[in-house]
Amino acid sequence: MTNEPTDDELLAQSLLRPHAFGDLYQRHAAAVFDFIARRAGSAAADDLLGDVFVAALEARVRYRPHKSGSALPWLYGISANLVREHLRRRRPNALIDTDVGVDWHAVDDRIDAHAQRDQLRRALTALSAAEREAFLLTAWEGLSTTEAAQALDTTAAVVRTRLSRARQRARAVLATASATSA
Known part of the structure; x- marks a missing residue:
């Protein structure tokens, strides 16, 4: 049994060995994609996923470890900011966002009725x-x-x-x- 490094450890390692960040991407890309897709749709998620990890790579020196050892909440925070910017650019004159940033097709799949x-x-x-x-x-x-x-x-x-x-x-x-x- 191998002891896989925590996300916190991968981020720390990535400061000296950038390839360690790739492991973080492999670990969380699917969850981050789903998070974005539920808020902005799959097409936007295709575009924004890379932006999230580029922003995370640039911000990793400011990362604050979490007691869970998971970077996923941090990645969700970055994702939420990028989704907000994306939705603002898509609908710059909207005063009220009645769509609430949720992909309702995904909701349909998850709701029974x-x-x-x-x-x-x-x-x-x-x-x-x-x-x-x-x-x-x-x-x-x-x-x-x-x-x-x-x-x-x-x-x-x-x-x-x-x-x-x-x-x-x-x-x-x-x-x-x-x-x-x-």
């Missing part, structure tokens, strides 16, 4: 951008609150607060939708 899609869309749209991102990072990407905090460049306490508010707001929207459809 197509009818629930509109309810989920309403619930996610009702959340603030900060609440929605915290919710998606933990519920969809499977990050812990501390990993989500790293991706969002905030504290775990702030993420927990955002999650609590997101759940309350989503429950209220879903309850209203259930009452009107009954």
Whole structure:
């Protein structure tokens, strides 16, 4: 059994041996691609994936290790920033982003009943951008609150607060939708 280096170790090694960064890419490219595709679509993910890792390569000297040893929350943070820039360039005059940066075709694949899609869309749209991102990072990407905090460049306490508010707001929207459809 080989002891594979943690992401933190790979990033540290990459400062002297840049090829170590390739191992980090191999480890996380698929997850980062999926993260981007859910927010901006597959075509944008094709374009942005390389940009994420170029930005990460350039920023690796500023990387702060996480207790999990995973760089994925950091990569998600970089990805989220690039997706925001991409969406702003795509829709520069939009005052309100009603699409919430989610690839709804991917949502359809993950949700059992197509009818629930509109309810989920309403619930996610009702959340603030900060609440929605915290919710998606933990519920969809499977990050812990501390990993989500790293991706969002905030504290775990702030993420927990955002999650609590997101759940309350989503429950209220879903309850209203259930009452009107009954």
